[in-house]
Amino acid sequence: MATVTAMPVKGFQDDPMRSQTMDAAFYYDAAVYQREKAAVFYSTWQYVGHISMLPEPGDFIVRDIHEQSIVVLRRKDGTLTSYFNVCQHRAHRLLEGEGKIGPVMTCPYHGWAYGQDGKLRTARGRETEAGFDTDAYCLEETRLGEMLGFIFVNLDGTAPDFDMVTAGIRAEIEEFSPNAAELQCAAREDYELQANWKNSVENYDECFHCPNQHRSLIEEALDYDTYRITTHEFHHSHRTRGKNVGYSNVTEGSAKPEEFASLFLFPNWVIEAYPGGNLTVFHHVSTGPETTSQKCEYYFPNVTLTEEEQGVIDFVHSVRLEDIPLCESVQKGLHSLGYKQGRFHVDTDRTEVSEHAVHDFQKKWLTAMGER
Secondary structure, eight states: OOOOOOOOOOSOOSSTTTOBOOOGGGGTOHHHHHHHIIIIITTSOEEEEEGGGOOSTTEEEEEEETTEEEEEEEOTTSOEEEEESOOTTTOOOOOOSEEEOOSEEEOTTTOOEEETTSOEEEOTTGGGSTTOOGGGGOOOBOEEEEETTEEEEESSSOSOOHHHHHHHHHHHHHHHOTTGGGOEEEEEEEEEESSOHHHHHHHHTOOTTHHHHOHHIIIIIBOGGGOEEEEOSSEEEEEEEBOSTTOTTOOTTOSSTTEEEEEEETTTEEEEEOTTSOEEEEEEEEEETTEEEEEEEEEESSSSOOHHHHHHHHHHHHHHHHHHHHHHHHHHHTTOTTOSOOBOOOOTTOOTTOOHHHHHHHHHHHHHTTOO
């Protein structure tokens, strides 16, 4: 692959109170999009699913991270593993979607078959030929980490230790949901945006816009005056007192019965924790230079939802529909000849109107891209 010359970074400073935002071209330039696949996505821990999606031996899910396709599999001994989803014969994809396999994965193209341990079992007669070493054609594993039932993979093997990366966000999730690993993925919904994934993340990573755009969120769910965002080495923590929405399963002794948290793990994973311990995942999946798929998953004690739990999903859906046109309008504006960079709105006390977390996200992204 040809080397792409780095774009100049001007105006961005370490001090968010003095800093301009990143250059607009970082949100639509095709060369930047190609560079960040390896620099940002292949080199970090990427979310692929939850253990409730793989309850039995042989269950699998396929997830694509740009051009890299991954199979996550629960093996017959109950352990989880992940392989690059590619046959070692002629590079055909082995599996699609989600489902269950038996003792082997068989390539639909020429019939090479692999055991759940990734070893080549049959190669249409070639395995008996002199000099043909089946051990030389095993599936390649990726690194896999599990946190409270949530499964992540690292594709290039360079990401820092998984437990170290997730220690902070794990502790905060457990404050709200001590039994998080026992929850079930009860519902899923995807939202397609005509906007770059960084645009989508940054919309999430501040609540300065909330009074203007999310009146129901402010009036019904959050005590806006208590909204605070704290940045950490690997994650951001949004914390506030709650009001009404999201209180399903609140009982005497429930963890954090009057608080709400939204937690961001760099580069593109968000989990919201509600009073009572229910969780919602927002995964900002980059699908093109100017397209994103927001993949939402809702976690409750049971897959059969109560009326109140369905109400939480409906409320979150309404907020998503408010945010999507904001992101898409920004994406159009980034192309304007009248705009190149903006200026962060950051205050000393890092109050509810401060955009310091967006600045920290951009700093982390620029560092990953080798721009700082």
